[in-house]
Amino acid sequence: xxxxxxxxxxxxxxxxxxxxxxxxxxxxxxxxxxxxxxxxxxxxxxxxxxxxxxxxxxxxxxxxxxxxxxxxxxxxxxxxxxxxxxxxxxxxxxxxxxxxxxxxxxxxxxxxxxxxxxxxxxxxxxxxxxxxxxxxxxxxxxxxxxxxxxxxxxxxxxxxxxxxxxxxxxxxxxxxxxxxxxxxxxxxxxxxxxxxxxxxxxxxxxxxxxxxxxxxxxxxxxxxxxxxxxxxxxxxxxxxxxxxxxxxxxxxxxxxxxxxxxxxx
Numbered sequence: 001x002x003x004x005x006x007x008x009x010x011x012x013x014x015x016x017x018x019x020x021x022x023x024x025x026x027x028x029x030x031x032x033x034x035x036x037x038x039x040x041x042x043x044x045x046x047x048x049x050x051x052x053x054x055x056x057x058x059x060x061x062x063x064x065x066x067x068x069x070x071x072x073x074x075x076x077x078x079x080x081x082x083x084x085x086x087x088x089x090x091x092x093x094x095x096x097x098x099x100x101x102x103x104x105x106x107x108x109x110x111x112x113x114x115x116x117x118x119x120x121x122x123x124x125x126x127x128x129x130x131x132x133x134x135x136x137x138x139x140x141x142x143x144x145x146x147x148x149x150x151x152x153x154x155x156x157x158x159x160x161x162x163x164x165x166x167x168x169x170x171x172x173x174x175x176x177x178x179x180x181x182x183x184x185x186x187x188x189x190x191x192x193x194x195x196x197x198x199x200x201x202x203x204x205x206x207x208x209x210x211x212x213x214x215x216x217x218x219x220x221x222x223x224x225x226x227x228x229x230x231x232x233x234x235x236x237x238x239x240x241x242x243x244x245x246x247x248x249x250x251x252x253x254x255x256x257x258x259x260x261x262x263x264x265x
Contacts, residue, residue: 004057010132020049028044046094050093053068053093054066067089068092070093082208108127110209112235114235117236120136122135153250162183162200165202166181168202173257189214202241202254208238226252228243228258241262
């Protein structure tokens with residue numbers, strides 16, 4: 001498929017971040033922060049970054065469907081078009097918006113390319129950390145161009161986990177250590193797992209713009225992703241709950257323990 005190379009999209013995310021995200025970091029005016037829903041923040045940086053990224057993707061791939069987080073907030077029918085599309089992209093212009101608004105460096109720009117219902121390429125750029133992650137199906141995961149693989153949990157070692165679900169924070173999963181709170185940004189959570197800061201992550205939701213990029217990176221690096229009921233994750237999955245592990249054994253062990261929390265009435 002002709003179009004934008006992986007490096008070109010990486011450059012695009014860095015350019016957009018430098019133009020409209022980083023200049024607003026710790027410099028947002030009150031009227032540049034809004035609520036889409038109570039407690040669900042959006043900033044001018046989110047909206048401007050998404051417009052720039054979406055425009056560039058559609059210029060290169062005019063027949064693709066681009067599922068941007070902010071575009072979906074304005075047009076809920078976009079999800080159906082994305083789910084039916086043979087070729088699509090997901091865009092999260094500022095993942096971790098609350099972190100960004102609160103001055104935390106734990107925010108990111110994320111894009112994933114989906115073909116035939118499978119994620120084939122993905123990008124995570126962390127502007128404040130100055131790091132860009134990429135993955136290509138069958139070609140591995142890279143951090144600033146260097147190959148990355150996960151480190152499996154040693155036999156007999158209790159895996160360490162984090163969660164974005166406040167209801168599960170501090171919860172002990174049948175003999176595992178209590179889960180801590182994640183970095184509250186998928187664009188940081190997934191890379192932190194790849195770097196070895198945690199062995200597994202439990203999510204309560206599976207929005208495509210949040211999870212399509214990182215899940216490809218984890219699986220290409222040797223990890224595993226599944227829903228709490230054991231079914232395989234895909235970028236078209238919208239069911240609640242997601243378990244991400246550094247290796248298949250850890251993922252399966254956590255999935256079996258956490259399943260009941262997503263099946264209760």
